[in-house]
Amino acid sequence: MDYFNYKNGELFAEEVAVETLAAEFGTPLYVYSKSTFLDHLNKIKNAYNALDTTVCYSVKACGNINILKFMAQAGSGFDVVSGGELYRVLQAGGDAQRAVFAGVGKTDREIIEALRAGIGYFNVESEAELETLIELAKTEGRKAKAALRVNPDVDAQTHSFVTTGKKESKFGVDIDRAERVFARYTKNGAVKLCAIHIHLGSGGKTIEPYVEAVRKSLLLIDSLRKQGFEIEAINLGGGYGADYVSGYSPSAEEYASGIVPLLSGKSLKLIIEPGKSIAANAGILLCRVLYIKRGGEKKFVIVDAGMNDLIRPPLYDAFHFIWPAKVKPGLEPVSREEAITASGLETVDVVGPICERSDYFAQNRALPPVIRDELVAIFSAGAYGFSMASNYNARGRAAEVLVEQDRYRVIRRRETYETMVALERSG
Ligand SMILES: *Cc1c(COP(=O)(O)O)cnc(C)c1O
Numbered sequence: 001m002d003y004f005n006y007k008n009g010e011l012f013a014e015e016v017a018v019e020t021l022a023a024e025f026g027t028p029l030y031v032y033s034k035s036t037f038l039d040h041l042n043k044i045k046n047a048y049n050a051l052d053t054t055v056c057y058s059v060k061a062c063g064n065i066n067i068l069k070f071m072a073q074a075g076s077g078f079d080v081v082s083g084g085e086l087y088r089v090l091q092a093g094g095d096a097q098r099a100v101f102a103g104v105g106k107t108d109r110e111i112i113e114a115l116r117a118g119i120g121y122f123n124v125e126s127e128a129e130l131e132t133l134i135e136l137a138k139t140e141g142r143k144a145k146a147a148l149r150v151n152p153d154v155d156a157q158t159h160s161f162v163t164t165g166k167k168e169s170k171f172g173v174d175i176d177r178a179e180r181v182f183a184r185y186t187k188n189g190a191v192k193l194c195a196i197h198i199h200l201g202s203g204g205k206t207i208e209p210y211v212e213a214v215r216k217s218l219l220l221i222d223s224l225r226k227q228g229f230e231i232e233a234i235n236l237g238g239g240y241g242a243d244y245v246s247g248y249s250p251s252a253e254e255y256a257s258g259i260v261p262l263l264s265g266k267s268l269k270l271i272i273e274p275g276k277s278i279a280a281n282a283g284i285l286l287c288r289v290l291y292i293k294r295g296g297e298k299k300f301v302i303v304d305a306g307m308n309d310l311i312r313p314p315l316y317d318a319f320h321f322i323w324p325a326k327v328k329p330g331l332e333p334v335s336r337e338e339a340i341t342a343s344g345l346e347t348v349d350v351v352g353p354i355c356e357r358s359d360y361f362a363q364n365r366a367l368p369p370v371i372r373d374e375l376v377a378i379f380s381a382g383a384y385g386f387s388m389a390s391n392y393n394a395r396g397r398a399a400e401v402l403v404e405q406d407r408y409r410v411i412r413r414r415e416t417y418e419t420m421v422a423l424e425r426s427g
Contacts, residue, residue, distance in 0.1 A: 001243050002281040003033040004379065006332040011325040011377055013284070015406040018325050022286050022375050025399050025410060028305035029286045030386050032411075034404040036282035037067065037382075038074055040252075044274055045075070047256035051263055051270045054120075056100050058238050058275030059085040061383040062283065064400055066411035068092035077120070079238065079273035083110035086117060096120070100235065100271060102149070102199070104129075104170055108136060115142045121271070122146045123197040123235065125172055130185055130193070137190035147195035147235050147271075148182070150175045150220065152213040154200060171199065178220055182229050194230050196221055199237025199273065207250050207258040210236065214262045221268070234263065235271035242280035244319050244380045246335035252277070276383035283382025285310050285398070286325065289374045290353065299348045301370055306352030307359040308392040310378060310385045314358035322350055322362050325375040331368045336379055340366055350376070354393050386412075391420050 003014045011018045013031045021031055044055050056077040059068065063085060068078065069092040077098030078089045089099055101114045102123035111133055114122065124130045124146045137144050149172035173181060178196070186193055198213050214236065221231050236259065241249025263270060287305035294300075312318035321336035331342060345366040352359040361378055370376060389397045396415030401408055 001246070002036040003039075004036075004281075004284055004377070006327070009327045009329055009332055011323075013403040013408075016403050016408050018284070018286055018377065019375055021401055021403075021408060022288070022325070025401055026414065027286050027288045027375070028303075028309050028398040030283055030381065030398050030400040031286060032062075032064075032067065032283045032382060032400065032402050034070060034282075034402055037071065037278060040274075040278040040282065041071065041074055041076055044252045044272070044278070047252040048260060048270060048272065050260050051268075053270040053272065054098055056098070056235075056271055056273045057278055058273050059088060060387055061275030062279040062385070062387055063088050064386070064402075064411050065092040066402060068094055077271075079275070083107070083113045086110075086114055086119070090117060100147070100197075100273070102197070102273075106133075108132065111136050112140060115140050115144055120145065121195055121197075121233070121235070122191075123149050124193075125149045127173070127181055127185070130181070130191070134185070134188045134191045143190060143192070145192045145194055147197035147233065148173065148178055148193060149197040149199065150178045150217065152198050152200075152216045154209045154213045154216070172197070175216060175220055179224060179227070182224055183227075186229060195233035195235060195269075195271075196231065197235040197237065197271075199235075200239045205241055205249060207255050210240075210255060211258045211262070214259055218262065218266070221266075231268070233269040233271055235273065238273040238275045238277075240272075240274050240277040242276045242380065242383065243336075244280065244321070245337045249277070279383035280380045281382060283380075283385060285378040285381040285385060287376055287378065289370050289372055289376060291372065292370070299346065301348045301350045301367070301376075303350060303352060303361070303376055305361075305378070305398070306354040306393070306395060307356065308354060308390045308395050309352075309398050310361065310381055311388050311390075312381075312384055313361050315388075320361060320381060321379040322365060322367065323377055323379070324368055324370050325377050327368050338365065342368075344368065354395075391415070394420060396420055 054077045056079040058079040072094040078094050080086045081103040096117040097120050100121045101119050104125045151172040151174050287303040291302040323333050350362040399414035400412040402411045
C-alpha cells in the first residue's frame with residue numbers, strides 16, 4: 001500500500017528513519033514517498049492498459065511542482081481545476097496536451113491561458129461556460145476540444161460534502177439535458193465537443209457507482225453517436241478509494257475489472273483523473289507532542305500540527321491512522337485501523353494548537369502512551385493535506401520533504417513569519 005513501514009519499532013519513509021527528517025527539518029513536516037506515488041500511478045496504468053488510457057493525476061490532491069515533475073516524467077497526464085494548477089503543471093514540465101481542465105467557475109483569464117497552452121480537453125460544466133469557451137476560442141483564433149461533464153445521478157455513498165455526481169449537485173449538466181447541449185453547440189467551428197466527462201466525487205468504497213455511471217454514460221454515448229455526433233473519449237473522473245484504513249477500498253485492478261469490459265470495443269479513449277488513490281498514502285504528516293492534558297473524562301494529546309496543516313478530519317469527518325514514530329517492541333501497528341486492541345494502549349483525542357473546537361486529528365483513539373516531544377505520524381496525509389493547508393492563526397505552512405530510497409530533499413521550505421506578511425507590506 002505504501003513505503004511507510006516500521007522496522008524494529010521505528011517508522012521509516014522508504015529507507016529513511018522519519019526521526020532523522022524531523023530532527024533535520026523540524027515539525028510539523030510533510031514527508032512524501034516518491035516510490036509510493038510511482039507505484040500507485042503504475043498500478044493504475046497497468047490496470048487499464050487494455051484500453052487507450054490517459055491517467056490524468058489530479059493536481060489538487062497534492063500539487064508540489066517537484067512531485068508533478070516526476071509524475072510527468074513517469075507518463076502521467078494532469079487534471080487541473082484552475083489557472084494556478086495549470087501553471088504548476090507547465091512549471092513542472094508537464095504536457096498541456098495531456099492535461100484536462102475541469103471546474104464550474106473557470107474565469108475568462110483561465111480559459112485563455114488554457115487555450116494558449118493547448119490544453120487537451122476542457123471539461124465543460126454548463127452551457128454558459130461552453131458559450132464563453134467558444135467565444136474566447138474564436139477571438140484567440142484557437143481550436144480546442146471539450147468534454148461535456150454530465151451528472152449521471154449516481155450516489156457514490158460517501159460523505160455528502162464530497163458527493164458530486166448526484167442530480168442536485170452544482171457540477172455538470174443533467175444527463176437528460178446532454179443531448180440538447182450537443183445538438184445546440186456542436187457546429188461552432190472553434191470548440192470540438194467530442195467527449196463525455198463524469199466525476200462521482202470522492203471516497204466510494206465499492207466499484208458499483210462507477211459501473212453504473214459508465215453504463216449510463218454509454219447509453220448516452222450510443223444515442224449521441226446514432227445522431228451523428230462524434231464521441232472520441234470518455235473521462236471517468238476521480239474519486240477512487242484510497243486505503244485510509246487497511247484494505248478498505250477497491251484496488252485499481254478491481255475498479256478496472258468492472259470498468260474495462262464495459263468500454264472495450266467501443267472505440268473510446270479513456271481518461272481517468274485519480275487524485276487521492278495516488279497521493280493519499282504517499283504522504284504522512286509528522287508532528288511532535290507538545291502537551292498531555294487530562295480534562296474531565298478525556299485525555300488530550302496536543303501536537304504541534306493543526307487543522308491549518310491537515311483539515312480533513314473536521315472537514316470530511318475523515319479517518320487518519322495515527323501512531324508514534326517510535327514504539328516498544330510489540331507495539332508496531334499491524335494494520336491501519338481504528339480498532340487496534342493491543343494491550344497497553346490508552347484512549348485519547350489528538351488535537352492541534354488552534355483556537356477552534358474542530359482542530360482535532362482523532363477522537364477517542366487508542367494509542368500507545370506518548371510523552372512531550374515525542375514524534376507522531378499522521379498517515380495517509382498525502383492527498384488534500386498540504387494542498388488544503390492555510391495560514392490560519394498566522395501559522396506558517398509546513399515544509400515538504402520528498403524521500404526516494406535512502407535519499408531525501410526539501411521540496412518546499414517551511415514558511416516563515418516574514419513570508420506570511422510579505423504581501424501585506426506597501427510598495
Ligand atoms: C477532485 C477531482 C478529482 C480527484 O478526485 P480524487 O477523489 O482525489 O480521486 C478528479 N476529477 C475532478 C473533476 C475533481 O474535481
